Amino acid sequence: MNKEIISIKDLRKDFHVGEVTVHALRSVDLTIHEGDFVAIMGTSGSGKSTMLNILGCLDKPSSGSYLLDGTDVSNLSKNELARLRNLKLGFVFQSYNLLPRTSALENVELPLFYNNSVKPRERRERAMAALGAVGLADRVHHMPNQLSGGQQQRVAIARSLVNDPVVILADEATGNLDTRTSYEIMALFQDLNARGKTIVFVTHEPEIAGFTTRNVHFRDGNIVKQHAVENPGSAREMLSTLPVETD
Amino acid sequence: MNITNLSKIALSALMRNKFRAFLTMLGIIIGVASVIAMLAIGEGSKKSIQQQISSMGSNLVMVMPGSQMMGGVQQGNSSSKALEIRDVTAIREACPSITAVSPEVRGGGQVVAGGNNWPTTFYGGDVNYLDIKKVEIKAGRMFTEQEVNAAAKVCLIGQTVADNLFGNEVDPVGQTIRFRNIPVKVIGLLEEKGENTFGMDQDDLLIGPYTTVQKRILAITHINAILSSAVSEEATTQAVTEITAAMRASHKQAEGEEDDFQIRTQAELVSTFSSISDILTTLLGAISAISLLVGGIGIMNIMYVSVTERTREIGLRMSTGGRGRDILMQFLIESVMLSVIGGIFGIVLGVVASSVIGNLTGWPIAVMPEAVALSFVVCTAIGIFFGWYPARKAANLNPIDALRFE
Ligand SMILES: Nc1ncnc2c1ncn2[C@@H]1O[C@H](COP(=O)(O)OP(=O)(O)OP(=O)(O)O)[C@@H](O)[C@H]1O
Ligand SMILES: [Mg+2]
Numbered sequence: 001m002n003k004e005i006i007s008i009k010d011l012r013k014d015f016h017v018g019e020v021t022v023h024a025l026r027s028v029d030l031t032i033h034e035g036d037f038v039a040i041m042g043t044s045g046s047g048k049s050t051m052l053n054i055l056g057c058l059d060k061p062s063s064g065s066y067l068l069d070g071t072d073v074s075n076l077s078k079n080e081l082a083r084l085r086n087l088k089l090g091f092v093f094q095s096y097n098l099l100p101r102t103s104a105l106e107n108v109e110l111p112l113f114y115n116n117s118v119k120p121r122e123r124r125e126r127a128m129a130a131l132g133a134v135g136l137a138d139r140v141h142h143m144p145n146q147l148s149g150g151q152q153q154r155v156a157i158a159r160s161l162v163n164d165p166v167v168i169l170a171d172e173a174t175g176n177l178d179t180r181t182s183y184e185i186m187a188l189f190q191d192l193n194a195r196g197k198t199i200v201f202v203t204h205e206p207e208i209a210g211f212t213t214r215n216v217h218f219r220d221g222n223i224v225k226q227h228a229v230e231n232p233g234s235a236r237e238m239l240s241t242l243p244v245e246t247d
Numbered sequence: 248m249n250i251t252n253l254s255k256i257a258l259s260a261l262m263r264n265k266f267r268a269f270l271t272m273l274g275i276i277i278g279v280a281s282v283i284a285m286l287a288i289g290e291g292s293k294k295s296i297q298q299q300i301s302s303m304g305s306n307l308v309m310v311m312p313g314s315q316m317m318g319g320v321q322q323g324n325s326s327s328k329a330l331e332i333r334d335v336t337a338i339r340e341a342c343p344s345i346t347a348v349s350p351e352v353r354g355g356g357q358v359v360a361g362g363n364n365w366p367t368t369f370y371g372g373d374v375n376y377l378d379i380k381k382v383e384i385k386a387g388r389m390f391t392e393q394e395v396n397a398a399a400k401v402c403l404i405g406q407t408v409a410d411n412l413f414g415n416e417v418d419p420v421g422q423t424i425r426f427r428n429i430p431v432k433v434i435g436l437l438e439e440k441g442e443n444t445f446g447m448d449q450d451d452l453l454i455g456p457y458t459t460v461q462k463r464i465l466a467i468t469h470i471n472a473i474l475s476s477a478v479s480e481e482a483t484t485q486a487v488t489e490i491t492a493a494m495r496a497s498h499k500q501a502e503g504e505e506d507d508f509q510i511r512t513q514a515e516l517v518s519t520f521s522s523i524s525d526i527l528t529t530l531l532g533a534i535s536a537i538s539l540l541v542g543g544i545g546i547m548n549i550m551y552v553s554v555t556e557r558t559r560e561i562g563l564r565m566s567t568g569g570r571g572r573d574i575l576m577q578f579l580i581e582s583v584m585l586s587v588i589g590g591i592f593g594i595v596l597g598v599v600a601s602s603v604i605g606n607l608t609g610w611p612i613a614v615m616p617e618a619v620a621l622s623f624v625v626c627t628a629i630g631i632f633f634g635w636y637p638a639r640k641a642a643n644l645n646p647i648d649a650l651r652f653e
Contacts, residue, residue, distance in 0.1 A: 053647050056566070058565075058566060058646045058647040058650065059645075059646075059647040078570070078571060079570045079571070079572075082565065082568050082569060082570040082571075083568065083570075085565075085566060085567065085568050085646075086567065086568020087568070091566050091567070093650075097559065097563050097650070099560060099563070101259075101263055102259075110563075110564070110567050111567040111568055113248050113252055114248055114564075114567060114568035114569050114570070114573060115568065116248075116249075159567070163568075
């Protein structure tokens with residue numbers, strides 16, 4: 001068995017809106033190992049995003065323990081959490097979240113700016129390499145508004161990769177994309193996973209979840225089912241079976 | 248993140264909204280420019296007044312009767328005694344700190360030459376009167392000792408009087424004019440001095456021997472004032488002490504008795520008017536400073552807008568590892584840039600405005616380097632002060648709240 005990257009015990013998250021208390025997560029236990037490609041599934045409002053935000057140290061749980069790569073996250077200060085996000089975590093959002101009017105290259109460089117040990121030269125090289133890895137070597141100086149949605153998402157993936165995190169967290173990363181582009185993005189994630197990257201991927205599309213190695217189902221803030229995927233499909237193969245667009 | 252990178256980010260954020268940045272800076276530009284211009288004008292007017300006062304005489308020390316005298320009759324109720332020629336003699340003999348002393352007698356009246364007439368003042372003095380009052384002769388000559396002793400009916404004429412009596416054609420020197428119906432011969436023309444700061448025409452006068460004015464024109468025995476020159480500006484105080492002693496002796500005043508005369512010095516005048524213009528400068532400066540404050544509030548406002556607009560960007564930066572401090576610095580540098588760039592433009596504008604105003608008014612406008620340095624410091628402070636709250640608001644955001652902000 002590989003080493004545990006994420007270990008969660010009895011994790012709860014309540015939101016208080018006025019008089020009402022929403023139990024977004026009720027006693028969740030979850031373990032994710034190095035090299036896992038996990039799909040978090042469930043209906044809308046079941047707590048998937050809440051789970052991912054806590055995994056990403058963007059939000060704090062109401063109670064419960066969370067060990068990230070051996071570090072207990074619950075007692076860390078804001079600055080320590082920022083450092084943890086910088087070094088160990090990479091995010092991919094549904095809406096790409098690129099800095100507007102900032103080139104693809106500079107967008108990818110962003111996490112390295114907040115890492116003082118990376119010198120400007122190395123920063124540029126690593127950002128170029130990450131863009132190359134997502135197939136955008138020829139678009140490095142393009143602005144986000146000069147890129148398609150799929151290309152923007154690739155830039156976002158390159159950004160999540162560039163600091164070599166222990167885990168990449170993606171929330172509905174294919175949610176805004178058409179089928180073909182979704183497959184392309186999934187192919188990219190599968191490549192990354194094949195090279196050993198741990199990925200947690202939120203989606204409500206079973207088809208997309210079929211490309212991962214393990215599925216975790218949420219309902220009403222509980223994990224109701226989790227299982228390994230028998231024979232994960234290859235997104236690249238699926239791509240080749242898609243009919244070529246004629247018009 | 249280091250300062251260079253933060254500055255780059257701040258600069259590109261400003262460049263993204265050039266016009267907005269410019270409008271925001273405008274408040275600072277106008278504020279700084281007006282502070283600099285107002286201080287320069289205040290300082291310039293002060294210098295101009297000082298020049299005017301020093302042109303009134305050389306280290307002038309004036310003795311006047313204790314209170315208003317009219318026709319030798321005391322008008323006020325404080326102790327006062329008319330000044331007389333023996334007082335002048337007493338001062339001349341007993342005061343080593345003065346170089347020259349002269350009586351002054353003056354009377355107003357109508358002066359007539361041919362068909363023209365003009366109201367003016369006839370000043371009477373001793374032979375060194377012109378030196379004490381720093382008046383030069385343009386043409387002709389000064390009256391002599393003999394003419395003083397003889398109460399000769401001669402005078403020097405000011406340019407304004409000459410223009411009004413003779414126009415440009417006729418040379419006034421050698422002409423005979425009538426002052427209060429008494430014929431007086433013009434022996435010299437005075438150099439022009441122009442208007443003084445208080446709007447008085449310094450060329451509207453006649454100057455003659457004091458004996459002439461005293462006996463022949465006014466028919467009085469006292470004199471109006473005693474003018475003297477101290478050897479130097481520093482010696483003025485010493486001169487005042489000596490003159491006071493000489494005057495008290497001459498007036499036979501008992502010890503403890505209040506002076507029955509008053510002494511005014513040029514230095515006193517300078518400091519009185521300087522302090523008036525200092526108050527003015529402070530007032531103008533304070534009003535401009537308010538506009539600078541308004542400019543600062545403009546920056547604060549736009550920084551709040553900027554933080555709100557870019558909340559998602561802040562969330563993203565935090566999610567990639569930006570600490571609160573990084574975010575704080577980013578926005579602080581942005582607001583300091585706004586105010587400092589605005590300040591630089593303001594300084595340039597202020598210097599230009601000062602020199603334009605200097606040309607228009609003819610004042611010796613002086614842009615004070617202190618004002619420029621101070622503006623710069625104040626601008627940086629404004630940037631930090633007014634940028635602090637918006638920047639801190641950004642830095643204190645929760646990453647997830649910032650990311651989800653819409
Ligand atoms: N900031 C918040 N304040 C109050 N309630 C919240 C907040 N965030 C989430 N919730 C509630 O928590 C529950 C879980 O929300 P969550 O966003 O995790 O759902 P999700 O599974 O990601 O759904 P979707 O598939 O639609 O994105 C929902 O009932 C939601 O209303
Ligand atoms: Mg969600």
